[in-house]
Amino acid sequence: MSTMSTTDLSGRTAIVTGGSSGLGAAHTRALVARGARVLNADLTPGDGTLERDLGDRVQYFKLDVTDEHGWEQAVAAAAGWGDPVDILVNNAGISEAAPLEDLTPASWRRTLDVNLTGHFLGLKAVLPGMKAAGGGAIVNTSSMVATLAVTDLTAYGVSKHGVVGLTRAAALELGRYGIRVNVIHPGLIDTPMNAAVPKQATDGIPISRFGRPEEIAALAVFLIADATYTTGSAFAADGGIVVGIPRAS
DSSP, X not given: OTTSOSXXXXXXXXXXXTTTSHHHHHHHHHHHXXXXXXXXXXXXXXXXXXHHHHGGGEEEEEOOTTOHHHHHHHHHHHHTTSSOEEEEEEXXXXXXXXXXXXXXXXXXXXXXXXXXXXXXXXXXHHHHHHHHHTOEEEEEEOOGGGTXXXXXXXXXXXXXHXXXXXXXXXXXXXXGGTEEEEEEEEOSBSSGGGTTSOGGGGTTOSSOSOBOHHHHHHHHHIIIIIOTTOOSOEEEXXXXXXXXXXXXX
């Protein structure tokens, strides 16, 4: 890993979960722009735009991130390009809003399975190849709700807190192998997941607009390609929403 350019990702292979739309698609485009090849591991292939735009630099693989065997197959498919998987962007996630008193155990388990266990299984699946390759970079996806509680998002918030804990524990154990693990806290990003959030929700945020997916992807690529002495750290990309309570207008 030490001989690789910190900006050029040519010859490197990445897996991006939930890569067909939203943040995942932006991550895929940003990594390909730096020269990487990307396995888009998602439950659905999307509308084919990524494949048309990026050609053979991206490949779709149907993956349920809660399926351990599916993860093994995804890693094998990505490694089939000839290079080990040394980049993982754990991006797939779900959000099911409900007041705490109405939150069902099934919804709780489903949210933690996808958002937290899915990250864990991905990390476990890429670990042997990254160790053999001499290193790698993993970017996990948490949320502003790991810092700032949001009403009706109890399960989602708990899962994202868990992602932070997983990131720190993994960074502590894996640094000796040249594997860096960091986590991003996106805020209100203009993605399908936030389609129902009213635009006035950004009132009072220092950067008073929704974030763009490519802004989060740029941070992820920085952590992968350039932040070579950074691991176990959390990076907010939320327009400053967690800075404090704004003055009433």
